[in-house]
Amino acid sequence: MxxxxxxxxxxxxxxxxxxxxxxxxxxxxxxMTIDLDRCTGCEACVVACQAENNLPIVGEKRYARNREIKWxxxxxxxxxxxxxxxxxxxxxxCQHCDDAPCEIxxxxxxxxxxxxxxxxxxxxxxxxxxxxxxxxxxEVRYFNWFTYxxxxxxxxxxxPDVTVREKGVMEKCTFCIQRIRLAKDNAKDDDRRRVRDGExxxxxxxxxxxxxxxxGDSNDPEAKVSxxxxxxxxxTVLEELNTTxxxxxxxxxxAES
Amino acid sequence: MFDHGxxxxxxVNKDILSVMLETGPRYWMLLGTTMSVAVIFFFxxxxxxxxxxxxxxxxxxxxxxxxxxxxxxxxxxxSHSGTLLSAILHITNSPWRKSVYRSAExxxxxxxxxxxxxxxxxLGRVWFVHWSFPIPNQMGLWPNFRSPLMFDVMAITTxxxxxxxxxxxxxxPDFAAVRDASTGxxxxxxxxxxxxxxxxxxxxxxxxxxxxFFAVFVIPLAVSVHSIVSWDFALSIVPGLHHTIFAPYxxxxxxxxxxAGIVTVMYCLRKFLNFERYIGQVHLDNLGKLLLALSLIWxxxxxxxxxxxxxxxxxxxxxxxxxxxTGFYAPLYWEMILFCAFVPLLxxxxxxxxxxxxxxxxxxxxxxxxxxxxFIIVATSQPRKFLPNAFxxxxxxxxxxxxxxxxxxxxxxxxxxxxxxxxxxxxxxVKETLKPLRRDA
Numbered sequence: 001m002x003x004x005x006x007x008x009x010x011x012x013x014x015x016x017x018x019x020x021x022x023x024x025x026x027x028x029x030x031x032m033t034i035d036l037d038r039c040t041g042c043e044a045c046v047v048a049c050q051a052e053n054n055l056p057i058v059g060e061k062r063y064a065r066n067r068e069i070k071w072x073x074x075x076x077x078x079x080x081x082x083x084x085x086x087x088x089x090x091x092x093x094c095q096h097c098d099d100a101p102c103e104i105x106x107x108x109x110x111x112x113x114x115x116x117x118x119x120x121x122x123x124x125x126x127x128x129x130x131x132x133x134x135x136x137x138x139e140v141r142y143f144n145w146f147t148y149x150x151x152x153x154x155x156x157x158x159x160p161d162v163t164v165r166e167k168g169v170m171e172k173c174t175f176c177i178q179r180i181r182l183a184k185d186n187a188k189d190d191d192r193r194r195v196r197d198g199e200x201x202x203x204x205x206x207x208x209x210x211x212x213x214x215x216g217d218s219n220d221p222e223a224k225v226s227x228x229x230x231x232x233x234x235x236t237v238l239e240e241l242n243t244t245x246x247x248x249x250x251x252x253x254x255a256e257s
Numbered sequence: 258m259f260d261h262g263x264x265x266x267x268x269v270n271k272d273i274l275s276v277m278l279e280t281g282p283r284y285w286m287l288l289g290t291t292m293s294v295a296v297i298f299f300f301x302x303x304x305x306x307x308x309x310x311x312x313x314x315x316x317x318x319x320x321x322x323x324x325x326x327x328x329x330x331x332x333x334x335x336s337h338s339g340t341l342l343s344a345i346l347h348i349t350n351s352p353w354r355k356s357v358y359r360s361a362e363x364x365x366x367x368x369x370x371x372x373x374x375x376x377x378x379x380l381g382r383v384w385f386v387h388w389s390f391p392i393p394n395q396m397g398l399w400p401n402f403r404s405p406l407m408f409d410v411m412a413i414t415t416x417x418x419x420x421x422x423x424x425x426x427x428x429x430p431d432f433a434a435v436r437d438a439s440t441g442x443x444x445x446x447x448x449x450x451x452x453x454x455x456x457x458x459x460x461x462x463x464x465x466x467x468x469x470f471f472a473v474f475v476i477p478l479a480v481s482v483h484s485i486v487s488w489d490f491a492l493s494i495v496p497g498l499h500h501t502i503f504a505p506y507x508x509x510x511x512x513x514x515x516x517a518g519i520v521t522v523m524y525c526l527r528k529f530l531n532f533e534r535y536i537g538q539v540h541l542d543n544l545g546k547l548l549l550a551l552s553l554i555w556x557x558x559x560x561x562x563x564x565x566x567x568x569x570x571x572x573x574x575x576x577x578x579x580x581x582x583t584g585f586y587a588p589l590y591w592e593m594i595l596f597c598a599f600v601p602l603l604x605x606x607x608x609x610x611x612x613x614x615x616x617x618x619x620x621x622x623x624x625x626x627x628x629x630x631x632f633i634i635v636a637t638s639q640p641r642k643f644l645p646n647a648f649x650x651x652x653x654x655x656x657x658x659x660x661x662x663x664x665x666x667x668x669x670x671x672x673x674x675x676x677x678x679x680x681x682x683x684x685x686x687v688k689e690t691l692k693p694l695r696r697d698a
Contacts, residue, residue, distance in 0.1 A: 075644065075647075092644070105404055105493070107400050107406035108388045109399075127383070128381015131405075134493055134495065135494065139642060142318065143321060167309075167310035167312070169381065170381075237644075238643055
């Protein structure tokens with residue numbers, strides 16, 4: 001009998017070993033929904049993200065050379081000529097794909113999928129091969145081409161909860177993991193098992209004036225995001241690539257005329 | 258086999274060893290030039306980049322990979338020359354390979370070293386490159402073996418090790434020849450290098466067996482190395498890169514580029530080291546036929562790639578194809594087609610295959626075309642990925658162009674050092690092609 005139970009433990013361990021970092025059931029499954037009907041393209045989320053996550057000031061010249069670092073960007077698509085222009089805005093940020101192309105790419109495991117469903121980037125481990133950025137279909141990874149500095153007095157507004165990256169390191173949206181950590185710590189201190197819906201608010205979600213964005217745990221059926229995901233307008237970007245992203249967009253409704 | 262009458266055994270030794278034993282001022286000037294060019298064009302810009310950051314190069318938010326990686330692939334491709342000539346032709350008992358294979362194997366080794374340098378230049382934080390090796394550490398971290406770059410690390414390290422052992426082992430009898438023809442420090446040094454080779458029948462037998470073993474071992478290694486390098490691209494989902502044809506495409510391109518490199522090196526050896534007697538037109542003719550066959554295969558694979566991209570009908574794929582054929586880099590693309598698919602067709606004619614100068618020109622054009630091909634793959638697929646808002650553009654900066662030029666200088670330096678330390682033509686194999694001396698002659 002002992003052999004039997006030892007064998008089954010070994011088989012269990014082997015099965016777990018085969019899936020390093022990828023779990024069948026996440027603890028949480030952080031998801032974001034973005035209602036494109038409400039998005040006005042104001043870019044408040046872009047500014048908030050820059051302030052919260054110590055994004056570097058790249059400078060005008062480097063921006064013009066396509067070296068910008070914006071963890072969230074507003075993509076504009078339009079059709080038609082003035083005055084019948086139909087505009088659409090899509091805030092594009094790291095989709096935290098469950099089947100991420102970037103995760104297999106990194107030779108040193110600087111990017112991996114944690115048990116909360118986040119695609120994390122470990123700045124200290126990154127050696128700068130930039131393979132993850134080439135593999136990303138959404139183009140949401142950004143590289144520190146230089147070690148950027150902030151002019152006075154901008155360095156006074158740096159967030160102490162977030163590291164500053166040096167040159168040669170890849171970075172991208174983390175779903176404000178520092179805020180998620182803080183909320184989980186608070187929940188533990190209060191002897192609560194789980195973080196309540198609405199307790200974790202990334203900077204972009206917090207700053208959106210039209211409340212187009214919602215963030216929460218899609219493992220919780222009562223969470224706002226779980227309800228939004230069931231909307232008939234819900235879709236994911238580039239779904240044919242089977243990356244299973246964690247960001248669900250709600251399609252903008254156009255009036256039929 | 259020999260254009261100017263058959264040399265005697267002693268003449269073979271003398272001719273080939275004279276390169277090693279006598280050195281004139283012309284050699285030192287050439288070596289000094291290549292070393293200066295390597296330092297000024299490769300190492301100094303690289304150190305500037307190390308201090309300032311990878312941003313000194315021309316890569317940007319869309320094109321994260323640039324000429325560093327395309328040059329890396331070019332040099333790995335060039336390294337397949339030795340494997341093909343040395344290993345494959347050895348197994349098929351091809352007689353004309355005997356004078357050229359030593360230099361071809363040296364080309365393999367030095368191309369691999371240059372390619373490894375390019376990996377270092379490419380990395381953002383190269384001082385942590387040792388993290389990509391599975392060295393036990395206090396963090397308890399292993400590298401990610403699912404990553405195609407890890408396959409690269411494993412494959413190239415294996416290939417480098419195997420090629421070094423292969424060339425060294427094949428050179429042991431020649432080191433003994435150097436030992437016997439020299440005095441003093443050189444004699445002592447080459448006694449060590451030749452492992453005390455005595456030339457007994459048993460030693461020859463062991464060498465033959467070991468050499469054949471390595472030849473058989475190195476062939477699948479070479480095929481796998483370049484397939485693995487191609488999978489750096491093919492394992493992405495980028496429209497222009499995610500093709501299954503990439504593995505055969507790159508292997509064929511590598512052997513093609515390597516063989517053209519051999520022709521160039523043969524020309525230089527013949528001209529500058531007075532090896533006219535040992536490298537004759539029959540070698541040129543055979544290399545020309547090989548190049549022709551490879552160019553036909555390469556053209557076919559290229560057509561296949563274009564056809565399958567178009568036939569699939571995916572809008573992303575068609576956009577990438579349009580950019581490749583008609584975008585900013587279209588002239589470069591068509592130049593590549595001209596140099597690699599059409600110019601080599603001239604080798605159907607004997608007049609071209611038997612002329613040294615024409616073959617030199619053709620081989621250089623082929624390698625320029627292949628260098629362009631690697632660049633096209635990198636520069637025209639990344640700017641046209643999936644989201645139109647994220648389309649971009651890549652143009653190499655001065656630092657990348659300088660480092661490309663410097664890499665050729667590094668290769669030349671290594672080769673120049675090689676010809677003084679190892680006999681550039683295999684003495685014992687050349688002797689195998691001589692008709693045996695008659696006892697009463």
